[in-house]
Structure formats: C-alpha cells, structure tokens
Amino acid sequence: MAQVVFSSVGKDFGRDAVLRDVEFEVPAGRFVALIGPSGCGKSTLLRMIAGLEHIDYGEIYIDGNAVNDLAPKDRDVAMVFQNYALYPHMTVAENMLFTLRMARRTRAESNDRMWEAARILGLEDLLDRYPRHLSGGQRQRVAMGRAIVRNPKVFLFDEPLSNLDAKLRVQMRAEIKRLHQRLGATMIFVTHDQVEAMTMAEQVIILREGRIEQVGTPLELYDRPANVFVAGFIGSPAMNLMGGTFERARGQLCFNPQSGSPIPIPPGALPGADKTIPGQKCLLGIRPEHITLPGSGPDSEDGEPFGEIPVDVVLVEVTGLDTHIVASAPSGEITILIRGRFDTVAGDRLQFRLNFSLAHVFDAETGERMG
C-alpha cells in the first residue's frame, strides 16, 4: 500500500506535449480511475508510474520517494496490460512464479504465494495450462495473479477489460473491485469507458489532451462537472447543452436561447445563472434524466423549479428498462430519458419540463462551470 503523487509532471513526444503539468495525489489504498478520450495521455501516465515511459519534467513519488530515475523493477509496482502480456511459453504457474524467481525467493515461499493468488482468482485447476489454452477471462485472471503474487506497493491496470466481451466485462469489474477490497492495495485503473470508471473507482481523474480536467468521486463528477468537457463526457446519454444568455426582465430571470423564445427560470432555482452578467454567452446543461414530461414527474409546487418548452419528437429509442426520446426544440436537439415505457412516435409534439434546480451553467467562452 502506498501513496502515489504526481508533481507537475509532463511529457513530450517530439514536438507534441502529451502531458502538461499533471498534478494529483492518490492516497494509499485508494482505487483510482484515469479516464479520458483516446489519445488523452492516460496510458502514458500509467506507464510513467511503471517506469516504462520517460518523465520529461516534474516528479513522481511512490510512498514518498521520487521514482523518476528508478528502473521499472525497482519501483515495486505491478501492471496488468490490455492484452495481458502473458509469457506464452510458460504455464499459468510459471507465469506467476516468474517474478518470484527473478526476486530469488525460496521455492517454498514462492509456491505458497502462487497458490494463494491462484485461490483468490480461482486458477487452481489451470496452473499447468499454457496461455494459448485459456479464454480471455482466464488470461485476464492470470495477468492479475502475476501482479498479486508480488504484493506490490501499487497495482496498475491498463484498460484490462477492453478485450473482454460485454458479459465477462461486468463480471470482471466486480471481481477487480472485490480484489481491491480484499487486498486494500493502491490501484490505478486506466479506461476509456465511463461506466467502468464510475462503477469501480473511489476517485476518478478525467484527462483531456494531456491535462487534468477534474478530479473527484464519481458522483462529484456527475453532479458538479467542473466544465463542459466533463459534463459531456460523464453520463450516458450525454448531457444536453443549450447556448444562450441569461436576461433579467421585470425581476424575472429568463434563459434566452440562441433561437426560440425565452424560458423563465424560477427564483433561486439556478444559482449559476445569478453569477452571469447580462449578455454573457453561456451554456445551459441539463441531463436527459432531469427533463420530464408533464404528468410523469413530480407536480409543480410553490416556487416550482421547472421551465417548459415545446418540442417535436425526432427519434424514440426503447431499451426495455427506459425510453430515450430525441426531440427538436427551437434551441437545438434535446434528449430525455424516461424510466419505463412511453408511447410516442416521431412527429409527435410534446412539452418538455426542465428541472432547473439540477441544471448546470457554463461559460460558453472558457467552458468553466459557473456557480
């Protein structure tokens, strides 16, 4: 168990900066997900912790010690690769014993540890098989076993689930999480799948183009995205964003979309709107599940936080559990998510009711959150 600290770390590939002034701290024993679109530098970051990529500037500390100049083997970290990187000419047991042999542990101790790992991961029956005889999920488990036997300070996972089919992925997600609870080790997990990050991690770091966009618990990111990028990246279907300005007319605050008529906002419902200056271009963000249809959500009360807009249905997607309705409003397309079934077809005219108390306001220029 160890703490991992990045202190203004950066890396360039040729002329392109891959990582710029990355700064964060992973407390000991925490399960952290690094997430971002492909090419954002998340794998590079992980490989820098492992010592597989050079650190151009800044410092990485593991357990309080700067590791910049340490070789991978001296950092006491274990990594699970996306393609597992098992040694193809060694059996499952030999794969797990390799690192202990390299560390010149005694045979008895090595075997004990190997059996322990095999028991945790349910690999006892596969020990004399070769990787080519294993299924994807089994290889995945061997790769984790190879990490466990070392009892490292930090576990690194580089998109370990992306080569598995959907069902197995859900299963391994739970297994990795259980493993973390059992070992209590520091784990850093790279993924491009927000569901993985949200469901598994205690803390999520969102990267874009080599910069950290936000660090927080999954629900913090969901409830209070720091900027438009995080708002759009976390959550599926993605948050609706409408461009416009906030105007105050005769004491009534209104959202004035780029096209379409102003929508009045109940007093006090949207604190972010009060921070804007009249005429400032903003983005109003509202998640699909925070838009309801009249009659299907909570009814209006005094000081109702709702605003209504008329829309035309464009597309209806039914998943069985819930219904997604894509509709066109004067201000652009809006997607909503309704729990359960709703009978509507393209071309229908509906009223959408926006719950402003759960909406977000962003500066259109900088993309930063307001309020």
Added chain:
Amino acid sequence: MANQSAKSASRNRSVPRLKFRDERIFYYVALGPTTLVIALVVALPIIYTFGLGFFIQNTLIRTWRFVGLSNYSDLLTDADFWFAFWNGVVFTVGSTAVATVFGLAIAILLDCKFRGRGPLRALVIFPYIVPSIVVAFIWKFIFSGRGILNDFLGFIGAQTVSVPWLGDQRYAMMAVILISAWTWFPFAAITLLAAIQNVPDNIYEAAALDGAGPVRRFFHLTLPLLAPALMVVVLIRAIWAFRNYDMIWLLTEGGPIGATEVLPIMAYKEAFGLFRMGHASAVSVSLMVFVTLLAAVHFRVGARLRKAYDTS
C-alpha cells in the same frame, strides 16, 4: 413456353457439371507443362543417378557393367568417404553455429532503436546477395599468404610468420567455415529479426516490471520465444551447408590434401576427375539420404515447435 423452361432447367442442371469438368481440364493443362519440365530436369536425373549407382561405368570408354550394391559397399569401407562425410559434418556444424550466433547478435542489434538503423538493415543483406564467385575471390585475397589478414595480424604483433590460411591443412576448414558463415548470416539475421519483432513489446515490459534485467530477459524470454525461428534457421542452414559445393570448390577445391573435401566435392571429383560415374552416383545418393534425413527432422521438429510456441 413449357419446353423452353424445361430446356433452361436442364441447362441449369448441366452447367455445374460442365464447369467442373472444364476446371479439371484447365488444371491439367495448366500443370502439365510444369510437371513435364520438372520430371525431365529433376526426377529423371535422380532416377538416372540412382540407376548409375548399380553400375561401373566409365564415360571415356563408354562401358557399362552391372555390379549390384558393390559401389555402396566400397564406400562403406572407403576411408576417404568417411573423411569427406566427417568434413561435411564439421563444416555444417561450424558454419551453421557461427552464422546463427552472429545472425542472432545482428538481429538483436538491428531491433534496437538508433540512428541509421534503416540503412544498416538494408546493408546487412549485402553478403547474401553477392555472387559466390565474388565472395570467394574477395576472401581468398584477404586470407592469402600475402593478404591483408596477415598484414593486419603482423601489424598488431599477433604473429610473426604469414599463414596462407586457405592453403594450410590446419586452418583451411576454419577459414572456409568463417567465409561461408559470412555469406549466410544475413539470412539468419533477417529471419530472426522478423521473429523478434513478432514478440509483443508488452511481454518485455511485463518482464521488466517482474524484475528481469536485460540479460535475464534475453535468456528467459527472447531465446525461448525465438526457438521456432532459430530451429528453422539452423535446419535450413544445415541442409544447405551439408550439400554445399560452390563455395568450398571456389575457395580450396577440397584441399589442401582433402582437408576441406566434403561429399559433394568428392562426388564431383569421382565423376569428372576420375570418371568413375558409378562411384560418384553412390556418393551422391548417400548424400541425398543424409540431406533427406535432415529435411525430415526439419519438418517434424519445426511443426512441433511452431505448435508449442504459438504466441497468439
């Protein structure tokens, strides 16, 4: 109308059969000439050589006398034959080992990232594409009594007397082995380089994290993972080396005093020096048996290794 549809139905039915027969005819027509040529230039000489082995035949006086297996039994008791066989083994093992080890080293070097790697990769193939006759003349010049190797050794003070490396019974085989390894190592290097590049980088990274330094990565990962490619290189080289004729002939003609005489050279000398066609054929046939054995090992072991070391 009904007639027409019946006609078209029967045509439809007969089309696949006709097509199939057409295809068969096409195969015979396409393969026929090649098969004929191969039969004439490969199969016929082999059969002729086989047959010749049972006769005593002299090309000059054109006599044929059937002697059964006595050409072969002569060989078994002929010290020169066994000496040539042994020379062939030494030459094969020596040149294969040198070429493979050197080729592996070059392959590992060429896998590293450094400036000028591209041109160097192209340049490595040079010894392989130079015609044997040119290689032979270059190295004869280098290894001759007054060649630059002796000059160099004299210059650094390693020796005081010039040695005609190819003309000295003690050194001729070693020199021939080195020269022939020099022409072959690019094949080994390029085959092994391809095999090295086939190993995913992640495996080496995983090993680095597992605590294996470069030396242990080489012995625990590179070498075992290259085993199938190494086996192919070694066996192909062994087969070619054992039946090598041109390079040895150009360098030493089997001399001095038979020091580098191998079976193909013995066969040549028997046939075109002593005109003992029966003897020469018997030597050739026994050579063919040895090479066929090597080839059988190659296919058996190769298939097994490829299966065992499947990296997918």
